[in-house]
Amino acid sequence: MGSSTVLLRAQSSDTDSLTWGVEYDFMAPRIGQWYDLNINGYVAQGRIKHSLMFAHINIKEIHLTDESFSKDNLTAFGYRGEIFSHKDLKRWSAGVLLLYSRHHVETVASHQQGSFGTLFVGVPLGYTWVLWKHLTINPGINVLYPITNRTVTIGTEQVAQAPWGLEPGLRVGYRF
Numbered sequence: 001m002g003s004s005t006v007l008l009r010a011q012s013s014d015t016d017s018l019t020w021g022v023e024y025d026f027m028a029p030r031i032g033q034w035y036d037l038n039i040n041g042y043v044a045q046g047r048i049k050h051s052l053m054f055a056h057i058n059i060k061e062i063h064l065t066d067e068s069f070s071k072d073n074l075t076a077f078g079y080r081g082e083i084f085s086h087k088d089l090k091r092w093s094a095g096v097l098l099l100y101s102r103h104h105v106e107t108v109a110s111h112q113q114g115s116f117g118t119l120f121v122g123v124p125l126g127y128t129w130v131l132w133k134h135l136t137i138n139p140g141i142n143v144l145y146p147i148t149n150r151t152v153t154i155g156t157e158q159v160a161q162a163p164w165g166l167e168p169g170l171r172v173g174y175r176f
Helices: 001-015 027-031
Strands: 019-026 038-046 048-058 067-085 091-107 113-131 135-148 149-154 157-160 165-175
Touching: 019 048, 019 135, 027 048, 027 165, 038 113, 038 165, 048 091, 091 135, 091 149, 113 149, 113 165
Parallel strands: none
Antiparallel strands: 019 038, 019 165, 038 048, 048 067, 067 091, 091 113, 113 135, 135 165, 149 157
């Protein structure tokens, strides 16, 4: 009888520590338009946080290179797993990121239009503040490495993608 009670207490304490929330990354309007979005939904337990991400961004010309595209409208989704330095999912965090992005582009040289997709693996690094138990502010950076389509063909042009990238962001969220 005593071992059943211990088992029930262990199960209830695990479910009590489950945290979930939503976040908006201001990277989207910074590199795109004011109406673009990059949202995350997450569930966490203990120091581990699992996020699903979705983004749709019409990248501004200032963020495109002269060697690649004059237009880039991207849609992306992915998974980010993070471990935090503090048990309340705050302070320093690091993890792993798997991201697939689909790009509808126009080349600079001959204005040919086309599409391609790229799979990325990355390392997210960040710092999280928690205000009033629910509001979170998380500046961070993702180091991204493309696994597929390092060179893409659009019409008759071949365009080399960057061998790696840094993506700074500022996520603001709400914990339930």
